[in-house]
Amino acid sequence: KNEVEQSPQNLTAQEGEFITINCSYSVGISALHWLQQHPGGGIVSLFMLSSGKKKHGRLIATINIQEKHSSLHITASHPRDSAVYICAVRSRFKLIFGTGTRLQVFP
Amino acid sequence: DSGVTQTPKHLITATGQRVTLRCSPRSGDLSVYWYQQSLDQGLQFLIQYYNGEERAKGNILERFSAQQFPDLHSELNLSSLELGDSALYFCASSAGTAKNIQYFGAGTRLSVL
Numbered sequence: 001k002n003e004v005e006q007s008p009q010n011l012t013a014q015e016g017e018f019i020t021i022n023c024s025y026s027v028g029i030s031a032l033h034w035l036q037q038h039p040g041g042g043i044v045s046l047f048m049l050s051s052g053k054k055k056h057g058r059l060i061a062t063i064n065i066q067e068k069h070s071s072l073h074i075t076a077s078h079p080r081d082s083a084v085y086i087c088a089v090r091s092r093f094k095l096i097f098g099t100g101t102r103l104q105v106f107p
Numbered sequence: 108d109s110g111v112t113q114t115p116k117h118l119i120t121a122t123g124q125r126v127t128l129r130c131s132p133r134s135g136d137l138s139v140y141w142y143q144q145s146l147d148q149g150l151q152f153l154i155q156y157y158n159g160e161e162r163a164k165g166n167i168l169e170r171f172s173a174q175q176f177p178d179l180h181s182e183l184n185l186s187s188l189e190l191g192d193s194a195l196y197f198c199a200s201s202a203g204t205a206k207n208i209q210y211f212g213a214g215t216r217l218s219v220l
């Protein structure tokens with residue numbers, strides 16, 4: 001079993017829909033990262049969380065340390081949100097990555 | 108633009124060869140991280156340097172080595188290349204070592220033929 005599990009693996013949505021991507025982990029962590037990887041391959045850090053909730057524009061990330069679970073929400077999704085979203089946890093000085101969720105938003 | 112520069116963007120080489128990937132971190136960032144992204148393994152942490160010293164090691168093969176120079180740029184050396192080393196190699200940098208956002212470079216795509 002992977003130390004970081006994401007669901008779903010693939011997600012399609014219509015423009016304007018509310019989207020949730022889930023991340024569960026089984027190791028002790030000091031922080032959790034959400035990353036976005038564009039079709040061209042570039043990676044952008046969206047959030048880094050160690051507790052609670054963070055919001056940036058239409059993106060919201062939450063983490064529940066007791067349940068070892070995090071969610072990334074996208075409100076009013078747009079085709080430009082189409083990308084792979086990757087959860088990564090910081091454990092013992094290194095990042096451990098989930099396998100990613102491929103999101104496609106259609107107009 | 109993340110401010111992290113990786114060169115070259117693409118590299119095509121043959122099995123058994125040696126290559127060097129270069130990374131310049133964001134101005135002021137002391138930590139540099141190297142990651143490998145392959146189709147079958149996903150993203151994996153290779154190694155981290157902080158202010159010139161190795162800080163953490165991940166799934167880095169013995170054929171691979173890295174260093175961080177006094178000007179804080181870093182190089183990842185891959186030797187005795189195998190077909191399975193074909194992957195995207197990312198460098199990232201951050202201000203410190205622990206709870207800091209990492210900024211990723213655009214990656215170097217290595218193809219071993």
